[in-house]
Amino acid sequence: DIQMTQSPSSLSASVGDRVTITCRASETISTYLNWYQHKPGKAPNLLIYAVSNLQSGVPSRFSGSGSGAHFTLTISSLQPEDSATYYCQQGYSSPRTFGQGTKVE
Amino acid sequence: QITLRESGPTLVKPTQTLTLTCTFSGFSLTTSGVGVGWIRQPPGKTLEWLALIYWDDDKRYNPSLRSRLNIAKDTSKNQVVLTMTNLDPVDTATYYCAHSFYYGSGNFDYWGQGTLVTVSS
Numbered sequence: 583d584i585q586m587t588q589s590p591s592s593l594s595a596s597v598g599d600r601v602t603i604t605c606r607a608s609e610t611i612s613t614y615l616n617w618y619q620h621k622p623g624k625a626p627n628l629l630i631y632a633v634s635n636l637q638s639g640v641p642s643r644f645s646g647s648g649s650g651a652h653f654t655l656t657i658s659s660l661q662p663e664d665s666a667t668y669y670c671q672q673g674y675s676s677p678r679t680f681g682q683g684t685k686v687e
Numbered sequence: 688q689i690t691l692r693e694s695g696p697t698l699v700k701p702t703q704t705l706t707l708t709c710t711f712s713g714f715s716l717t718t719s720g721v722g723v724g725w726i727r728q729p730p731g732k733t734l735e736w737l738a739l740i741y742w743d744d745d746k747r748y749n750p751s752l753r754s755r756l757n758i759a760k761d762t763s764k765n766q767v768v769l770t771m772t773n774l775d776p777v778d779t780a781t782y783y784c785a786h787s788f789y790y791g792s793g794n795f796d797y798w799g800q801g802t803l804v805t806v807s808s
Contacts, residue, residue: 618795631791632794669733676750
């Protein structure tokens with residue numbers, strides 16, 4: 583299985599801050615990298631697909647970048663509603679695997 | 688508008704079999720490329736992909752759980768059913784179903800709200 587490692591595991595930031603979350607795959611996964619936002623009691627929400635493509639309806643302050651096995655999710659100006667846990671996920675090979683999550687407060 | 692909804696028991700005893708149903712609308716599992724998957728999240732842990740079924744009845748399973756899982760679709764009812772045998776307390780989790788595509792980056796773009804299943808005697 584491809585292991586997905588996120589860092590940090592949690593972070594605390596202020597409104598307006600720029601926040602960056604890193605995701606590393608245990609092997610190259612091309613562009614098969616997706617990011618989700620998950621709030622307690624709600625369904626995970628797809629933010630970014632294929633490394634850098636913004637899902638419809640997602641605010642433009644979210645962006646993704648990276649290649650090979652190293653990827654980042656950036657929130658350009660953190661808003662109160664962005665408090666959530668963020669997960670990366672690889673779709674390169676089966677089984678699809680998720681990172682352990684980054685809690686943003 | 689795509690929606691998915693999970694249903695099934697909330698409490699299951701150890702060694703029993705769990706059957707979960709995903710009822711969806713806004714798409715058809717007869718459309719080329721479409722898939723529906725199951726993902727779970729134990730309390731305090733990360734998401735774990737379990738199984739996925741595609742429009743052509745291609746089925747994929749997480750190898751770590753393959754022997755205990757079965758996924759099937761009923762296109763006439765717009766439903767996907769996941770069966771998991773020999774439950775254990777470690778299977779306590781929120782179970783989600785989600786829409787996916789065979790093509791693309793392997794993401795899950797629409798999710799149900801999830802259903803919490805507790806395994807306890």
